[in-house]
Amino acid sequence: MGDDQRALARLDQVIHDQSGVVSRRQVLDCGLDSAYVRQRLRRRAWCALLHTWPSALSHRSAWMLLTGRGSTAGPIHVAVDARRNLRRVDGIVVQYRSDYDDAAVATVAPPRVRLEQTVIDLAADATTAVEVIAVLSDAVGSRRTTAMRLLAALDARCRTQNGRFIRDILDDVHAATCSVLEHEYLTAVERAHGLPAPLRQAPTGVGRPGFRDLDYPEWGVVVELDGRLGHADAVSLTVLQLAPSRVTT
Template identity: 50%
Template sequence: MSLWNTAPPRLRYEQAVLDVAIASADAVDTVATLARACASRRTTADRLLAAMSDRRRVARRHWLCAVLADIAAGTHSVLEHAYLGRVERPHGLPTPRRQLRSVGSSGTEYRDVDLGLLVIELDGRLYHETARQRDVDLDRDLDVLGEGRPTARLGWGQVYRRPCRTAVKLARILQLLGWEGKPTRCPSPDCAVATTVRAA
């Protein structure tokens, strides 16, 4: 676990990341720590899982393993992980390809959620958006539209505050584009999917 033969002694990167993630009482901060470590390419979800298996006692082990499995499947940010766990899975939306590499007008880019019929971009920026980044995002959306597919750009409100309503809206868009499935009701007693089904 530790590199005691080095001067000065230090923890392996994976163990240091796990220390920070486990010590955080906030789930969002925990996911952010793990996702950031993997996105930096200094480690991988599999290496973090292996490092965690070396520890006898880990609080929230099952949940941490699930988060790392999601990161290994392609969720690279807190918002992407929340989309998977709050919008996509509980409402039966189709499983996408994640972080799909493509070449656009601004060079190589990665699409957060590619459903074939629809591309979903998860914008986790809060108050530090720059005009240049916004311009790049608009170009990316145009590139996708040029392929004959729309882009749905989601932020914190759609994913954290209104996940059920967001799932209903995405399902409607997908159905208009040819998806033959239906969204499913999540465990929330006031899930918007149930309300929509009753209204229909």
């Protein structure tokens, strides 16, 4: 038996022991690689899409397809036209959209909801303010989109759960707050204490090329709030709870 066969045998045993569910880390621990994970995820996605066709990947399923980031556990999320009524199936979460024709990109494989609409969906579904900030700042900070494009996507909807809060955060993200901690600094330190506005995400030629979180050149002060980990980790801050949401477009 070759190495690949042994790895697949180990994976089959894990899947059997866990009632058909396995994490990405467990797949890698069995000796398989990220390409195998992506292949299996795409197969799952296609199964869900074909079962609900015509449809498009949405929410965190679309986000994973676009970025390769997020949890591989849980159901596949798909979007369909709001005029349809599908029978519920285990492992598939159906989102009914009145703007399906505009939101879905049918010319890619597998079909998916557009990036900006996906980000707004995830922000609207967030149950805490810190999750909203993390979703929006991550999408813009990774340079996959811009705050202005997300605001345009938000404006295109009739209404969105937590829409006013999302708009306020996007205004701050447009001002170059690129992480949860940077947004917390803006609201709880800079604004609360009447500090002057710094240069945000200012390029630096000192040491390794990159960007400073906050630069006060008039006073010769640079503030670094977080590194790459901090931009992706939102769980360390505790802020107000938001009501659970259902996106309505």
